[in-house]
Amino acid sequence: MQPYVTLTIKNNVGFIEFFHPNKNAMPSEVLSQLEQTISDAGNNDGVRVIVLKSGGDRTFCAGASFNELIAIEDAETGKQFFSGFANLINAMRKCPKLIIGRVQGKTVGGGVGIAAATDYCLATKYASIRLSELSIGIGPFVIEPAVFRKIGKTAMTQMTIDAETFFTSEFARDKGLYADIFDTVEALDLAVKSLAEKLASYNPDALFEMKKVFWEGTEDWDDLLTERAEISGKLVLSEFTRKMLKRFR
Known part of the structure; x- marks a missing residue:
């Protein structure tokens, strides 16, 4: 299947869905399309509320596209890539419509930032979260303001330092990232x-x-x-990070 970003409007609700065959990872093209689609929905008089979701039943978002990170060869290109997450979060922040997040499964790195940038987020019990950036030699710099705003400094610090651990959906709910969690995707969709x-x-x-x-x-x-x-655009060029990323080639 090919990557996509779609907007479907029903009963004044704009359902925005993004998808990438690699566990809903986010290359620049998908980030840009998602940013534009959120802006378009925000300016659409037929949309009063936005639901942000991803395709598939397992992973909400695997974060940054490692294939694209590996290909970065200079700091300016690195800055441009990570600016995709910055632009998306800012589009969500400035969107005049409330955005409800629908998180059906695991989410990593930038995906946690996207969930945190929604105004209200619901998830399944399978929606564990991880900030893996330090383990590959960078850090969750771009998404930190959004995540910190939702879960606080202590939880943000814990997740950042314990970069190889998936924290449970219950943890995410208790810290404020999720408003509620559900046993099944069907129950989640009904609630959303x-x-x-x-x-x-x-x-x-x-x-x-x-x-x-x-x-x-x-x-x-x-x-x-x-x-x-x-900052992230420079760190991704470090020898440590280049070696770590090659493991995922």
């Missing part, structure tokens, strides 16, 4: 649909004003996340 349609029936002006309140204090993120992308 019910919540999204309920929100879509509310006053859109009130939803818009609450979205602004939710994201107060993040006005510097355009510059901050770009600076973080530059």
